[in-house]
């Protein structure tokens with residue numbers, strides 16, 4: 206690699222890379238992000254390489270293994286350029302046909318296209334699939350078109366031009382002003398104004414300052430930061446370098462959890478490549494500015510994502526938070542001014558510099574500008590990563606992008622903001638998704654986890670689940686968080702086991718208040734959110750559990766029983782064969798009954814009983830019907846239809 210010494214040389218390099226790339230040459234981009242990798246994209250890639258050779262096309266087709274395309278539900282995904290034909294759920298056995306029919310024959314293979322579930326029409330291009338059509342992918346969009354292991358791919362999209370213009374044309378103050386003007390707010394949880402944080406650090410006394418990327422991302426169900434770092438590591442590095450210049454830092458860290466091996470691998474390689482071109486290191490682009498970056502692998506503790514805990518971990522200490530009377534921007538890593546931003550926040554920076562604060566501010570609403578990447582998981586048709594303008598409604602995210610709830614079930618709630626976010630009910634589906642509206646509703650934006658729940662979800666159990674996670678992850682340093690969460694968890698576990706008592710709701714509210722007020726860091730301060738939001742919006746479910754010993758969603762095992770309706774049972778033996786506990790008695794002509802002592806409430810009988818019979822009944826909050834007497838169990842087949 207040649208060293209690039211000026212913005213002009215960078216432009217020359219970009220031109221020379223583009224000049225050897227033929228835009229009309231067929232190129233297959235294959236999603237190789239973690240989700241597609243788990244669905245077999247590596248095997249698909251091997252088949253593509255092999256088939257290209259076999260069909261005599263060596264050198265005539267490019268294959269690019271890209272980062273995550275976002276539509277994880279339908280992976281592995283390939284897009285064939287220049288036509289932009291998108292095929293979903295590709296298996297190695299599909300590859301010979303793809304090469305012969307589409308690459309050679311220029312024909313579209315209908316069965317591999319997306320089928321619109323309502324119109325049943327086939328959709329050829331990725332951008333026309335409803336999942337993508339309703340997004341604004343300014344940050345995440347490049348993931349699907351570049352190989353994250355190739356810095357040249359990033360350069361073809363204008364990569365490092367923002368850094369070049371900052372270093373050659375802008376003072377530190379001007380760079381900072383542009384970020385302030387854009388009103389970019391941190392994407393890692395709190396929504397703190399990025400420019401303000403940078404300014405605090407820049408103005409703080411001290412020669413040595415640090416910039417840090419928070420790629421810890423430990424929320425259950427969230428994987429957007431990981432995918433951005435895996436799929437477009439240079440965008441994060443470029444943003445980080447611009448931030449370093451603006452605040453006067455010469456040393457940066459990327460704190461990434463060890464469990465994200467592909468992100469670790471790709472960002473280490475990206476640093477090496479950027480150093481070779483001279484985008485990192487000494488005298489960057491001939492500007493006289495020096496900046497180096499190191500990768501620190503985190504051991505995977507949720508609390509280590511908190512700013513002061515993360516900095517303690519970087520110093521080699523136990524990852525525990527400290528009181529922040531003085532912001533980490535002023536006294537952070539090794540007591541020096543330190544700017545910590547989330548992966549997505551950093552990736553927004555080059556875009557703002559290149560296109561301007563006004564361009565950025567056209568996305569979003571009010572005090573929430575730009576877009577946000579969410580990971581949409583749970584009971585939703587289109588599981589995946591999406592990027593939408595702030596201010597979009599929850600309804601549009603769940604129905605237009607997410608494709609609604611599977612199996613014709615009813616939407617019940619969505620948890621936004623990770624484990625310490627809140628659960629929002631159906632009546633709030635038209636709420637605008639931005640920092641302030643979500644907080645007002647008792648939830649938060651968090652870093653972008655969104656877990657959708659359907660009618661079969663028990664909201665008491667949801668609160669119990671998140672408190673269980675937070676109880677495990679609380680570092681234990683401060684009593685209100687350690688004990689408060691543990692006590693709330695105990696009460697919630699009792700309620701979901703049918704041992705709830707009058708006054709439990711009020712006690713949960715009181716404990717929530719204390720934990721929120723007195724905890725040291727935001728883990729404890731926000732831990733009550735799942736409890737308070739479920740009480741606020743689903744109080745009737747708590748009351749049913751406590752007063753009637755009834756779980757309205759038929760989820761809490763201790764409060765649910767299964768029984769077979771003798772009038773409907775056709776003695777088909779399906780449930781009897783599938784019951785893992787051997788709890789069902791019956792025969793070919795003998796009505797089945799469930800032994801309540803042996804039954805483990807696994808729900809299998811309910812699920813396998815054919816809907817045309819619907820003979821298995823769920824009971825909660827009332828007595829289980831007595832089994833039919835032995836002498837009436839034999840079926841005379843002719844008499845039944």
Ligand SMILES: Cc1cc2nc3c(=O)[nH]c(=O)nc-3n(C[C@H](O)[C@H](O)[C@H](O)COP(=O)(O)O)c2cc1C
Pocket residue numbers: 390391392393394395396397399419420421422423424507508509510511512513545546547548550551652726727728
């Ligand atoms: C328990 C806990 C875990 C956190 N985990 C993360 C994380 O994984 N990634 C992240 O960017 N911010 C996380 N945060 C927020 C950080 O403390 C910090 O506010 C953020 O990294 C600042 O970046 P931003 O201004 O770009 O959002 C966490 C906060 C808490 C309290």
